[in-house]
Amino acid sequence: MLRSCAARLRTLGALRGPPGGRRLPGREPRPALRSFSSEEVILKDYSVPNPSWNKDLRLLFDQFMEKCEDGSWKRLPSYKHPKLVKEEQLSQTQLFTRSFDDGLGFEYVMFYSDVEKRMVCLFQGGPYLEGPPGFVHGGAIATMIDSTVGMCALMAGGVVVTANLNINYKRPIPLCSVVMINSQLDKVEGRKFFVSCNVQSVDEQTLYSEATNAEVEANLGFVSGSSWLQIPNFQHQDSLPLHNDQHRSA
Numbered sequence: 001m002l003r004s005c006a007a008r009l010r011t012l013g014a015l016r017g018p019p020g021g022r023r024l025p026g027r028e029p030r031p032a033l034r035s036f037s038s039e040e041v042i043l044k045d046y047s048v049p050n051p052s053w054n055k056d057l058r059l060l061f062d063q064f065m066e067k068c069e070d071g072s073w074k075r076l077p078s079y080k081h082p083k084l085v086k087e088e089q090l091s092q093t094q095l096f097t098r099s100f101d102d103g104l105g106f107e108y109v110m111f112y113s114d115v116e117k118r119m120v121c122l123f124q125g126g127p128y129l130e131g132p133p134g135f136v137h138g139g140a141i142a143t144m145i146d147s148t149v150g151m152c153a154l155m156a157g158g159v160v161v162t163a164n165l166n167i168n169y170k171r172p173i174p175l176c177s178v179v180m181i182n183s184q185l186d187k188v189e190g191r192k193f194f195v196s197c198n199v200q201s202v203d204e205q206t207l208y209s210e211a212t213n214a215e216v217e218a219n220l221g222f223v224s225g226s227s228w229l230q231i232p233n234f235q236h237q238d239s240l241p242l243h244n245d246q247h248r249s250a
Helices: 002-016 054-066 138-155
Strands: 074-076 106-113 119-124 160-162 167-169 178-189 192-203 208-220
Touching: 002 074, 054 106, 054 119, 054 178, 074 192, 106 138, 119 138, 138 160, 138 167, 138 178, 138 192
Parallel strands: none
Antiparallel strands: 074 106, 106 119, 119 178, 160 208, 167 208, 178 192, 192 208
16 A cells, blocks of 8 residues: 555656756746636636546546436535635635645545435545554544535535534554545534534445534534635535536536
């Protein structure tokens, strides 16, 4: 598994070019690409395949995209910055799980079924998430569980914040492997959403972690001034569904 990670890092390094910004002989510098126009920032969707995704992640992505064709599931786009902002308003902040270069940290995509009130996150943990040698750090796993549980509740009820999250770690997750994070809305009591979650291997034979009775609360006041609200629906930018063919042109 570590050799696989090392090989993936070498591949990514080759894609990025020589270290130190040196230019290869005969290569002219390319003009810098601006990520924004004079009016709006152009956001890149990070929940689509990139060269760092291994075959398991690509295969699962394709399988879930097929489920999206009849409208029963939706793929959720994901960006480093929450929404379109004008150039002069662009801040230096960015989403924590999208703060690593491709393949080095959190590689994931989420799919949601409104009928089942279920969120599935396909997650590949890169080498910069190492905890015990050769395995993903427990904090990185907790981050992805929290993100998946939160998005599941958000899709069902609008803006939420995590109030309580208890995780039982069963087995360590090997670096650069792919797992499925399954989150299910169990019940709603007033402003409280109770969500269960588990982390399984691709073949669903190995249980890595589970969170039971995760409590997520609707809290509009906490974020009412934040830029990541979509007024008037109070819907996170990450939750806006794409048409099924948009991932091909992203």
